[in-house]
Amino acid sequence: xxxxxxxxxxxxxxxxxxxxxxxxxxxxxxxxxxxxxxxxxxxxxxxxxxxxxxxxxxxxxxxxxxxxxxxxxxxxxxxxxxxxxxxxxxxxxxxxxxxxxxxxxxxxxxxxxxxxxxxxxxxxxxxxxxxxxxxxxxxxxxxxxxxxxxxxxxxxxxxxxxxxxxxxxxxxxxxxxxxxxxxxxxxxxxxxxxxxxxxxxxxxxxxxxxxxxxxx
Numbered sequence: 001x002x003x004x005x006x007x008x009x010x011x012x013x014x015x016x017x018x019x020x021x022x023x024x025x026x027x028x029x030x031x032x033x034x035x036x037x038x039x040x041x042x043x044x045x046x047x048x049x050x051x052x053x054x055x056x057x058x059x060x061x062x063x064x065x066x067x068x069x070x071x072x073x074x075x076x077x078x079x080x081x082x083x084x085x086x087x088x089x090x091x092x093x094x095x096x097x098x099x100x101x102x103x104x105x106x107x108x109x110x111x112x113x114x115x116x117x118x119x120x121x122x123x124x125x126x127x128x129x130x131x132x133x134x135x136x137x138x139x140x141x142x143x144x145x146x147x148x149x150x151x152x153x154x155x156x157x158x159x160x161x162x163x164x165x166x167x168x169x170x171x172x173x174x175x176x177x178x179x180x181x182x183x184x185x186x187x188x189x190x191x192x193x194x195x196x197x198x199x200x201x202x203x204x205x206x207x208x209x210x211x212x213x214x215x216x
Contacts, residue, residue: 011068012112018084020056036078066215077171088116091137111136130160166200
């Protein structure tokens with residue numbers, strides 16, 4: 001179990017779009033990211049709303065690890081299939097150096113920056129190429145951090161292995177859409193949607209997201 005200090009520390013999320021420089025329509029990609037962040041900011045508890053800080057990078061601060069993880073799930077779903085994204089989650093205190101320009105600092109940001117570098121490094125290795133999310137929390141027990149990372153790795157693998165249609169179904173279910181409505185949207189029968197939820201592990205992914213979303 002996390003100690004009181006780690007439980008009270010916020011979690012910083014830093015994300016960036018994978019291979020954004022080679023995207024054929026960067027303006028459309030920027031607009032899509034803004035829309036995804038706006039939706040997430042209204043759906044997930046947040047201390048400091050997620051905002052774009054550079055052309056392909058964004059950040060936000062969340063009261064719990066679960067909220068930060070949930071934000072990452074929704075952002076990734078919102079950008080699919082136009083783009084993929086990697087995330088660094090860092091636990092630690094944060095400080096606002098310049099509120100007018102939104103300049104922040106502190107151990108939480110340092111940890112999140114280390115985490116996104118780690119996520120990129122892991123994605124470059126053959127054995128962890130589906131990894132998109134890394135978690136760094138220097139004040140938490142290493143075994144606890146490793147357990148969270150293992151769960152994130154498994155979920156990244158499951159989501160990254162889904163077909164485009166199954167990813168769209170997953171995204172719709174994450175937003176509370178009914179299976180019969182999703183069937184019309186993706187052009188398959190309701191029974192085929194149910195089969196994909198069971199066969200492709202969509203239901204397992206949803207349960208894993210719910211569990212991770214409840215972490216303090």
